[in-house]
Amino acid sequence: MTTFKRHRGLTEQAADAAVDQACRMLRLPTIRAQFPELAQAAARDQMCYRGFLAELLMAECDDRARRRSERRIKAAAFPREKSLRAFDFEANPRVDPAVIHTLATCEWVKKGLPLCLIGDSGTGKSHLLIALGTEAAMAGYRVRYTLATKLVNELVEAADEKVLTKTIARYGRVNLLCIDELGYMELDRRGAELLFQVLTEREEKNSVAIASNESFSGWTKTFTDPRLCAAIVDRLTFGGNLIQTGTESYRLALTQARAAAQDSAGN
Numbered sequence: 001m002t003t004f005k006r007h008r009g010l011t012e013q014a015a016d017a018a019v020d021q022a023c024r025m026l027r028l029p030t031i032r033a034q035f036p037e038l039a040q041a042a043a044r045d046q047m048c049y050r051g052f053l054a055e056l057l058m059a060e061c062d063d064r065a066r067r068r069s070e071r072r073i074k075a076a077a078f079p080r081e082k083s084l085r086a087f088d089f090e091a092n093p094r095v096d097p098a099v100i101h102t103l104a105t106c107e108w109v110k111k112g113l114p115l116c117l118i119g120d121s122g123t124g125k126s127h128l129l130i131a132l133g134t135e136a137a138m139a140g141y142r143v144r145y146t147l148a149t150k151l152v153n154e155l156v157e158a159a160d161e162k163v164l165t166k167t168i169a170r171y172g173r174v175n176l177l178c179i180d181e182l183g184y185m186e187l188d189r190r191g192a193e194l195l196f197q198v199l200t201e202r203e204e205k206n207s208v209a210i211a212s213n214e215s216f217s218g219w220t221k222t223f224t225d226p227r228l229c230a231a232i233v234d235r236l237t238f239g240g241n242l243i244q245t246g247t248e249s250y251r252l253a254l255t256q257a258r259a260a261a262q263d264s265a266g267n
Helices: 013-025 029-044 048-077 099-105 107-111 126-137 146-159 164-173 191-203 217-222 227-238 250-266
Strands: 115-119 143-147 176-182 207-212 239-244
Touching: 013 191, 029 048, 048 126, 048 143, 048 164, 099 126, 107 207, 115 126, 126 143, 126 176, 126 239, 143 146, 146 164, 146 176, 146 191, 164 191, 164 250, 191 207, 191 227, 207 227, 217 227
Parallel strands: 115 207, 115 239, 143 176, 176 207
Antiparallel strands: none
16 A cells, blocks of 8 residues: 655655656646646646645546546547537528527437437438437437438347347437438338337437438338337427428538539649
């Protein structure tokens, strides 16, 4: 067991060594890294002892919060980094910035409400899905992102391997489940029923956010059983938010604009 001799009159070098050793033992990496700089700033600004201690502790707390956010974002398994700051609201006037920034407060996640982003390819629905999921992770919620087909395939495999209950429970525990590309491919009855079980597990407890290129009226192409389709739509819309991103691809428009600019520069 390591003990410290406590006495007054330590030299600065001895004090720095004692602080370094204590930070290692107490697992305070941020204080250990920032102590010399903060100590110099405290002496320069004639900071009181309490103020200096508060600066050290706040630096450690802020850095721990940052690292926790990074871990939650990594655990969400987003396929790429997307932020609300990078979303071009001017290019897609169908999307109301005020509504999106209200959603970014994550009150809907706190209440366990669903979110549906509906629109054609290139209209920004996946960008918003990932960005809002990232906001939720940064706010302290457990988030998981998956493609609809990947989720269904995982559920089918889990059912075949007799671990379906465990898999559904795992997806049921996260605060926000983001399902992308729902509606791109037709699901057989078994796959649709398994997806319905996940939605039922989360109903009115934890949030589900989906992005789809099909309006609800076209979901019968994905879920061929009309009753099951209606039940899934009900699970995903009850008390929730619906954002329609439209039909005009601003991603395509941006590509065309860049190509036109290159042609003009070449001429």
